[in-house]
Amino acid sequence: MRRWGIAAALACVAVPAQGWAADKVPPLPPYVAAYQPTNVDERGAWMMADEEERHLRDAADVIRDPALNAYVRGVLCRTVGEDRCNAVRLYILRVPAFNATMSANGTMTIWSGALLRLRSEAELGAVLGHEFGHFELRHTLSGFRNRRSGTDLMAWASILIANSSALQMSTIGGFYAFDRAQETSADMIGVRYLATSRYPSAAAADVWERIMGEADATAIGRHRKANQRYAAGFFATHPTSLARATYLRDAAQAIADGGSAEGNAYRAALAPWLPTFLADQVKLNDFGGSEFVLAQLAADGWTTPLLFARGELYRERGNPRDLVAAAGFYQQAIDRGDAPAEAYRGLGLALLRGQQAGPAGIALREYLRRKPDAADAPLITTLVAS
Amino acid sequence: MRRLVCAVIAAVVSAMLVAVPVQAQEKTGVKPGFELRPGTARIVLLRPSIKVGAQSTAGMFEPNADWTAQARENIDAALAQAQNSLGNTVTDYVEPVNADPAILSEYQALFDAVAQSVIEYQFFPGNRLPTKKRDGQFEWGLGGDVAKLPGLAGADYALFVTTEDHFGSTGRKVLQIFAALARVPVTAGVHKGFAGLVDLRTGELVWLNADMQMGGDVRESDGAQKRVRQLLEGFPGKPAAAPVTVASAH
Numbered sequence: 001m002r003r004w005g006i007a008a009a010l011a012c013v014a015v016p017a018q019g020w021a022a023d024k025v026p027p028l029p030p031y032v033a034a035y036q037p038t039n040v041d042e043r044g045a046w047m048m049a050d051e052e053e054r055h056l057r058d059a060a061d062v063i064r065d066p067a068l069n070a071y072v073r074g075v076l077c078r079t080v081g082e083d084r085c086n087a088v089r090l091y092i093l094r095v096p097a098f099n100a101t102m103s104a105n106g107t108m109t110i111w112s113g114a115l116l117r118l119r120s121e122a123e124l125g126a127v128l129g130h131e132f133g134h135f136e137l138r139h140t141l142s143g144f145r146n147r148r149s150g151t152d153l154m155a156w157a158s159i160l161i162a163n164s165s166a167l168q169m170s171t172i173g174g175f176y177a178f179d180r181a182q183e184t185s186a187d188m189i190g191v192r193y194l195a196t197s198r199y200p201s202a203a204a205a206d207v208w209e210r211i212m213g214e215a216d217a218t219a220i221g222r223h224r225k226a227n228q229r230y231a232a233g234f235f236a237t238h239p240t241s242l243a244r245a246t247y248l249r250d251a252a253q254a255i256a257d258g259g260s261a262e263g264n265a266y267r268a269a270l271a272p273w274l275p276t277f278l279a280d281q282v283k284l285n286d287f288g289g290s291e292f293v294l295a296q297l298a299a300d301g302w303t304t305p306l307l308f309a310r311g312e313l314y315r316e317r318g319n320p321r322d323l324v325a326a327a328g329f330y331q332q333a334i335d336r337g338d339a340p341a342e343a344y345r346g347l348g349l350a351l352l353r354g355q356q357a358g359p360a361g362i363a364l365r366e367y368l369r370r371k372p373d374a375a376d377a378p379l380i381t382t383l384v385a386s
Numbered sequence: 387m388r389r390l391v392c393a394v395i396a397a398v399v400s401a402m403l404v405a406v407p408v409q410a411q412e413k414t415g416v417k418p419g420f421e422l423r424p425g426t427a428r429i430v431l432l433r434p435s436i437k438v439g440a441q442s443t444a445g446m447f448e449p450n451a452d453w454t455a456q457a458r459e460n461i462d463a464a465l466a467q468a469q470n471s472l473g474n475t476v477t478d479y480v481e482p483v484n485a486d487p488a489i490l491s492e493y494q495a496l497f498d499a500v501a502q503s504v505i506e507y508q509f510f511p512g513n514r515l516p517t518k519k520r521d522g523q524f525e526w527g528l529g530g531d532v533a534k535l536p537g538l539a540g541a542d543y544a545l546f547v548t549t550e551d552h553f554g555s556t557g558r559k560v561l562q563i564f565a566a567l568a569r570v571p572v573t574a575g576v577h578k579g580f581a582g583l584v585d586l587r588t589g590e591l592v593w594l595n596a597d598m599q600m601g602g603d604v605r606e607s608d609g610a611q612k613r614v615r616q617l618l619e620g621f622p623g624k625p626a627a628a629p630v631t632v633a634s635a636h
Contacts, residue, residue, distance in 0.1 A: 044450050058491035148448070151444030155445070159565050159570060
C-alpha cells in the first residue's frame with residue numbers, strides 16, 4: 001500500500017523537467033478503462049487488496065456521510081477526469097492524521113486529518129491525484145517485485161558470500177530509495193493531472209509548505225529542534241517535505257497554469273464535519289501542531305468552531321495562563337451567538353479551575369439548561385451543587 | 387549507526403532464514419466440560435479466510451489469485467462434505483440485507499485476535515499468562531454481545547475456519563539445499579490453519595484447533611479434504627465412529 005504521509009525524507013531522483021511551457025504539459029498516458037490485472041504477481045496483489053477492501057468497506061471508522069463522500073469523489077473526478085476516477089472506490093477514514101493511501105485494485109482512502117488540513121479543492125485534488133498516480137503507474141506491483149528480487153539477492157548473499165553486510169546494507173537502502181522514487185513519480189504525475197484539470201497546479205507545493213510549518217510547530221511545542229532537511233534519511237519511504245515542496249513548486253512554475261483553487265466551496269463542504277475533525281485533532285496532545293492548524297484555518301478570521309476548539313486546546317493543556325486564555329476563547333465563541341452548548345461547559349470548567357466559582361456556576365448552569373440530557377449532566381450537576 | 391544497521395540486517399536475515407520450530411505445542415483446546423451431543427445444535431459456518439500463494443527464495447509471501455480461488459472452491463466442497471460427518475446441522479452464513487456489516491467484520495477480526503492469543507498463550511504451555519495457568523483451564527471468549535450479530539438468530543454455534551499456505555518456490559528449495567550445506571536451517575513453505583467454535587449465547591470459545599504445519603495441498607480436491615479433516619480434528623460432537631482423538635488442554 002502506497003502512502004502519502006507527513007513522514008518524509010528525500011529523493012535521490014531526477015527532479016522534473018524544467019522546460020514545461022503553459023501549453024506544453026506532457027500529455028497524460030493513454031488510459032485503459034476497467035483495467036484487469038494480467039500476470040500472476042499482479043493478480044495476487046489485486047486478490048490481497050480485494051480481501052482487505054472487504055474489511056475496509058465494513059470498517060467502523062469509515063465516514064459514510066453521502067454528501068461528504070460525493071463531494072470528495074467529485075474533486076477526484078474533476079482532477080483526474082471522469083474515465084479515470086471510475087476505477088476508484090474512495091473511502092474517507094476518520095483518522096486525525098495527514099495521510100491518504102492507494103491499493104493495487106483501486107481502493108483509495110483519505111483520512112479526516114488530511115481533510116482538516118487541506119484548504120481548497122485544488123489541494124485535495126493534488127493529494128488524490130498523487131494517490132491515483134500510484135494506481136495508474138502500478139506502483140504496488142513494481143514495489144513488490146523490487147522487494148522480492150532484493151531479498152532474494154540478500155538471501156543468496158548471506159549464504160554464499162563470507163562477509164556480505166555491505167551488499168545487504170546497500171540492498172536495504174535500495175528498497176527505500178525505490179520507494180522514494182515511486183513517491184516522486186506519483187507527485188509528478190499528480191501535477192500533470194492538476195495541470196490538465198480546472199485547478200491550479202501550484203496547490204501541490206502549498207500543501208507541503210504548510211505541512212513543514214506544522215511539523216516545525218509540533219517540534220517547537222515539544223521542545224525539540226525544528227528540522228527540515230532536503231536530503232532524505234536512509235530508511236525514509238518518502239522524499240522530505242522540503243524536497244517535495246521544492247520540486248512541485250518548480251514544476252508548477254514551469255507549467256504556469258491558472259484556475260480557481262475553490263477554497264470557499266471546500267470550506268462550505270467541510271463545514272458540517274469541521275467541529276468533529278477539530279475535536280479529534282485537539283485530542284492528539286500536540287499543542288504546537290494543533291495551534292498551527294487552527295491558525296491556518298483562521299486565516300480569514302476566527303469562526304465559532306475554531307474559537308471553541310482553541311478553548312478546548314488551551315483548557316486541555318491547563319496551565320493557569322491557558323485557563324484564562326481558554327475562558328476568553330469560549331467567551332468569544334459565545335458572544336458570536338452560535339456557540340454549541342459545550343462552550344458554556346468549557347467556560348465553566350476553565351473558570352472553576354481558575355478559582356472563579358461564581359461565574360463558573362452561572363456558565364455550567366447555562367450548559368445544563370441548554371443540554372439537559374447531556375451524557376455528563378449528572379456529573380456537572382454535582383459540580384455545580386458543590 | 388553502523389551497529390544499528392548491522393542489527394537490522396541480522397534481524398531481517400534471521401527472520402527470513404530461521405523458522406521457529408513449532409514442536410511441543412498443543413493443537414486443540416476444548417472448554418472443560420463442554421459437550422456437543424450429535425443432533426442437538428445448529429452451527430453456522432462463517433466465510434472461511436483462505437490465502438494461498440508461493441514463498442519466494444527469501445521467504446516473502448507471493449499471493450496467487452488462481453491457487454486461492456481453487457483452494458476456496460475445494461475447501462468449500464470439502465467442508466460441505468465434512469458437514470455430514472459432524473453430527474450436527476451446519477449451514478453457511480448468509481448475510482442479511484440491510485444489516486450493519488461493521489459488526490460482523492469486527493467479530494471476525496476479534497475472533498482472529500483471540501485465536502492467535504490462544505495459540506500463543508494457551509497452546510504453548512510454557513507461555514501461559516498468569517490467569518491461564520490452572521490445569522485443564524480453557525477460558526476464552528468474544529463477549530456475550532456476539533448473540534446480537536445479525537442473521538444468527540436461531541443458531542447455537544458459529545464455526546470459524548482460517549487457512550494460509552505459502553508453497554516453497556523452486557528458488558526457495560534450492561536455497562534450502564545450499565543453506566543446509568552451510569549449516570543454516572532454512573524451511574520451505576508455510577502451511578497453517580485454525581478452526582474454532584464459538585457459543586453464540588455466551589460468546590465463549592468452546593473449541594479451537596490450530597496447526598502451524600498442516601498437511602494436504604489445498605489446490606487439489608484430495609488435499610483440501612485432508613486439510614479439512616485436519617482442521618476439524620477433535621471437533622466436539624462428532625459421531626463416536628469417527629476415529630478422532632481429543633486432546634483437551636492441560
